[in-house]
Amino acid sequence: MxxxxxxxxxxxxxxxxxxxxxxxxxxxxxxxxxxxxxxxxxxxxxxxxxxxxxxxxxxxxxxxxxxxxxxxxxxxxxxxxxxxxxxxxxxxxxxxxxxxxxxxxxxxxxxxxxxxxxxxxxxDGKVQSSFAMTEPDGCGSDPSMTYTKAERRGNDRWVITGRKHYITGAETSKHFILMARTSDDDRTGLTAFLFHADQPGWKIVRRIPIMGPEEHGGHCELEFDGLEVADENVLMGVGDGLRVTQIRLGPARLTHCMRWTGMGRRALEIAMAHIEQRSSFGSKLVEKEAVQQLVGQAAMELDIGRLLTMRAAWLLDQGSLARKEISMAKVVVADALHKAVDTSLQLLGARGYSKDTPVEWMYRYARQARLVDGASEVHRMVLANFLRRQGKDFFKWGADRG
Missing domain, CATH: 1.10.540.10 (Acyl-CoA dehydrogenase/oxidase, N-terminal domain)
Known part of the structure; x- marks a missing residue:
């Protein structure tokens, strides 16, 4: 490319x-x-x-x-x-x-x-939306563990019962995509439903406090007790829920990586501005070999992540699902973001730990990167399974449509 x-x-x-x-x-x-x-x-x-x-x-x-x-x-x-x-x-x-x-x-x-x-x-920016998939003691990285159920009522609607948690933005969202089980089949047992916040039959149990800064609407636990959704608001078709999650989550993971590289760059920019003007023991911090090792390593890891992200983006534009490449980017960029922010905080010293710069905000935010949209360990498992199936072809050049 x-x-x-x-x-x-x-x-x-x-x-x-x-x-x-x-x-x-x-x-x-x-x-x-x-x-x-x-x-x-x-x-x-x-x-x-x-x-x-x-x-x-x-x-x-x-x-x-x-x-x-x-x-x-x-x-x-x-x-x-x-x-x-x-x-x-x-x-x-x-x-x-x-x-x-x-x-x-x-x-x-x-x-x-x-x-x-x-x-x-x-x-148009008139409403906020949420994707309701994750469940207490159920679906997380594995959508097949969805226990929220949708059952037929009459000829044209579904009744949904169950529970979801860590649903980003739910407190202020109006439009929801909800994953629920419509059969016990491993591949076709899930269905995606669209519903509006004003519909009866569901409620927000609580806004879950988290370690870092929160998106608008927080991360909420939801309860469904008789939410009715008409057939016209089934996304794709009945039984296509797993396909919906795959279509959504792959590119969404990659857009996380795109944003994280920007945050990592900013953290290093803040650090560089500091070490270029800060003197200690007779010289600028930027002139000290130990400091150069820190920023050089962080910059290198961040740029590796950027290259992996751009490769996966290119593959998506070629029509590939880029599952392997997105998993690689997700693992590497999550680590690179944390490395860049941690390095910046270390070099800023007490100022980095304070709220005088946005670095401590970034530090708390960055820790979630290794968890959201699939923990790093899950993505490494995905890569191992690709290697087992593909063998030498794991390293081939070009776009893989699979």
């Missing part, structure tokens, strides 16, 4: 960078910019989103005819990296999880009627 960016992509990337530098990063130092959960305050977010829309930098991964940018995944990789040089960046441009992944899967597999009802309001 060619790693150069087209003139249009490069121009857009540069405009995102300028917007982040001029309009977003300066806001991080103002306590009034944050809500009570350490995310960007909603009134400020809405103002910035209006500016991003006016600049033509909105929902860049969605089709132009629906108000997006219409860019391929390779371009999105470059854009999302620039966006997340600010801790507030992705949500401003409508490139944050879980809306990002939900919009993508709805656009790919939804009917035209479903796109109009469920997708377009998300693209």
């Amino acid at each position: 060619d790693f150069s960016l087209s003139p249009e992509v490069e121009s857009t990337r540069a405009r995102i960078r300028e917007f982040v530098e001029q309009r977003i990063i300066p806001l991080e130092a103002d306590p009034a910019s944050y809500d009570e959960h350490e995310n960007i305050a909603k009134p400020l977010l809405e103002r910035l989103r209006a500016e991003a829309k006016a600049e033509g930098l909105w929902a860049l991964n969605l089709p132009k005819e629906r108000g997006g940018g219409g860019f391929p995944m390779v371009a999105i990789a470059a854009f999302y990296e620039e966006m997340n040089r600010s801790i507030f960046g992705p949500v401003v441009f409508h490139g944050a999880a879980p809306d990002d992944g939900n919009m993508r899967v709805l656009n790919m597999v939804g009917t035209e009627a479903q796109k109009e009802r469920w997708l377009q309001p998300i693209i």
Whole structure:
């Protein structure tokens, strides 16, 4: 693949960078910019989103005819990296999880009627969305362990009972994609349902406190006790739930990696600015070999992650599922992000541990990277299984459509 960016992509990337530098990063130092959960305050977010829309930098991964940018995944990789040089960046441009992944899967597999009802309001920024899959004592990295049930009622609807937890954004979301079991078949036993927050038959049990800063709407535990969903709001078809998760989660994992490389870069930028001006024992910190070892290693690991991310993005653009390559990127970038932020905090010393910079925010956020959308151990297992099946072909060049 060619790693150069087209003139249009490069121009857009540069405009995102300028917007982040001029309009977003300066806001991080103002306590009034944050809500009570350490995310960007909603009134400020809405103002910035209006500016991003006016600049033509909105929902860049969605089709132009629906108000997006219409860019391929390779371009999105470059854009999302620039966006997340600010801790507030992705949500401003409508490139944050879980809306990002939900919009993508709805656009790919939804009917035209479903796109109009469920997708377009998300693209327009009128509603927030959630993907409800993970369960207490059930589904996590393994969707086959879904215990939430959907049972037929009459000829045209389903009744859902069960429980979900760690559902990102649920407290403020209006549109939900819900995974439930419709049969005991290992491959075709799951179905994806669409429902609105105002429908009866479900409730938020609690907003689960977490270690790091929270997305808008938090991470919630949900209970379903008679939620009714009509056949018209089944995504794809009955029994296609596992396919829906595969279509959604692969690219969503990769967009995490795109954003994480940006955060890692910013952490190193903050560290470099500090060590280039800070003197100790007769010289600048940047001149000390031990410090150079730290930043050199962190930068190298981050760039390896960027290359893996871009390769997987290119493969997706070629029509491949890129399962193996996405798993590689997910493991490597999660580690590289933590390495970059940890290195930055170490070099900043007490200032890094304080709230005088966003590095301590990043440090708490970065720890989730090795857990979300499949723990690193699960992805290593995926890679081992690919190696067993493919043998020498594990290392072949080119796009694998499987």
